[in-house]
Amino acid sequence: MDDEPPRPPPTLHDVAREAGVSYATASRALNGSARNVRAANVARVRAAATRLGYAPHLSAQAIARGSTNTAVLIVSAIDDPYFSSIAAGVGEAAEAAGLIVTAAIADRSPELELQIVRTLRGQRPRAIIIAGSRIAGSRTRRAFIDELDQYRAAGGRVTVISQADLPFATLSIDNYGGARRLALALAGLGHRRFGVIHSGDHLRTSADRRRGFADGLREAGITLDDRRSIRCDFTRDGGRRAARLLAERGTGDLDAVFAVNDTMAIGLMTGLRDAGLRPGTALAVAGFDDIASAADVTPALTSVRVPLRDIGRRAMEMALTSDTTEVVEVPTEVVLRESTAR
């Protein structure tokens, strides 16, 4: 019933006519330097715009001005506390800067991610923020860098989160150091026989955390036996699956497990419980990221704090200000809770 043929939205032209002024004046009054327009006219134009429900065509503005008010954020998954916290920070900073955020989810493959960057570059955004990437060692790496270089050559800003191996401004999370200190702390608590739940070394974050953990243990005189590691998805369900495997193979040779992120660790805890093993008692568990849920599970999860929201905010700010390809190291902090021995 409401199916009238779409009537095109009013243009600046319509507003000008309605207000009885010229096109140029209307433009100035609405979106330009209104101070160069007689007050009465400004009012007239504003009124006409409201009456008509005028909303400036952002694409037309972009093309005429030669610039946009857009920023692009690329994440691997938005329903993951790690990324959604970062996204919240990015959104906060974007709002402060008057930018609109376009979010892309690149959860499948490096190819898709490359494709996304290429497309989104076409938006001519002011900044591109890459949080979490599968590109690291992949075949697409070169093309990816080229794409972003081209973007930067045209005046675009790139900030990468956590991936210090790309030649762009980077907010580098100290994954290695955090994991290393976590290992030392756990050894200090008396844990000796460790397992690691990780996602394979193609995910840079997983690789760095695993390496840091192993090195920390080594410093404490403990050797990490790779046969006690389990590789699974970087997700809650990955963690659960790992728990099942662990339960099947028996946990007699373990007294603590480090999962390379909290989401996995929490899934692991639930999975252990399903298998009749009490996490924190039968087997200590530690994660990484210190997402909000870490403090809400029982026993509360030992983790390594990463100021994710803050990182998102700073990534946006860096993109907007820094000229260089500087690398800023974000410190991480071990947070001991009940899931590991006291």
Next chain:
Amino acid sequence: MDDEPPRPPPTLHDVAREAGVSYATASRALNGSARNVRAANVARVRAAATRLGYAPHLSAQAIARGSTNTAVLIVSAIDDPYFSSIAAGVGEAAEAAGLIVTAAIADRSPELELQIVRTLRGQRPRAIIIAGSRIAGSRTRRAFIDELDQYRAAGGRVTVISQADLPFATLSIDNYGGARRLALALAGLGHRRFGVIHSGDHLRTSADRRRGFADGLREAGITLDDRRSIRCDFTRDGGRRAARLLAERGTGDLDAVFAVNDTMAIGLMTGLRDAGLRPGTALAVAGFDDIASAADVTPALTSVRVPLRDIGRRAMEMALTSDTTEVVEVPTEVVLRESTAR
């Protein structure tokens, strides 16, 4: 060191020249109907584009074509499992439809939300999806509806999630019914003296769930005493604060608490524990939404399942297909777990 003056990105013109064909041919080969171009030329143009790192200016395309490939998603907070799950679904469907998603976070005020809709309408998106809104009873309501009506009059699609009181296509979550059935189930388990943790009735979702819960109890012959209700933020920390208040005033008159969403319920559980009260034992707790964490806390949280990701996906699909302002009711399902009596 890398600070050369930005060289403007290559245009189609550059590509055409590089390929030795006309502007029009280049356009056709790249973004138009390539089948109307001799294969050799297509190849030449593609090669030139790659060589130059050409990416079509999306705004220019939008303006020339008169349409975009954009969809807009408005949420109240992205770092909240409720919204991020919906966002994941929206993203999934958007990708399938070849759309780019612009996400706006409207966490402050109805005014800001109105402002956002107005701005984003300027993007001329194909669809606007509103998930969670503070507009419901507010003063801005009329202006908000006008804004969206204008958008729709120009051929835009609007889908609202959960807010069945706006005159747009709606994916209505059965908040009332779910809460009502939850109340009946809890009464069936033997719980008698209930408290409710809510966020005030200006948040439609909170109001509906509270009302449904009260009505369900009434059917079971139980009267909900409003003095046992606590109003707090719609967040985890809101729930924690409620727990503190509850602990202070004493929980002697309660044997179960319903928090109007899981995030609050989980914060409540943590807060109770901090106060030395064992949730699920001293006091039963139930939530709403059945977010992933609900199954991961201990005791596992009784809740009402809402298929959030699915809702996001369907919202996008509805926006793209449905012509009408139909209202689709999404059923919810009570999930009993250990946080309530067995």
Next chain:
DNA sequence: TTGAAAGCGCTACCAG
């Protein structure tokens, strides 16, 4: 302070 008009990068129509 105003209006006219030249673009911005691209699509699509019209001739050839």
Next chain:
DNA sequence: CTGGTAGCGCTTTCAA
């Protein structure tokens, strides 16, 4: 199949 060109909605000189 190809090239020329008139717009798309807006900003921003340039003159008046």
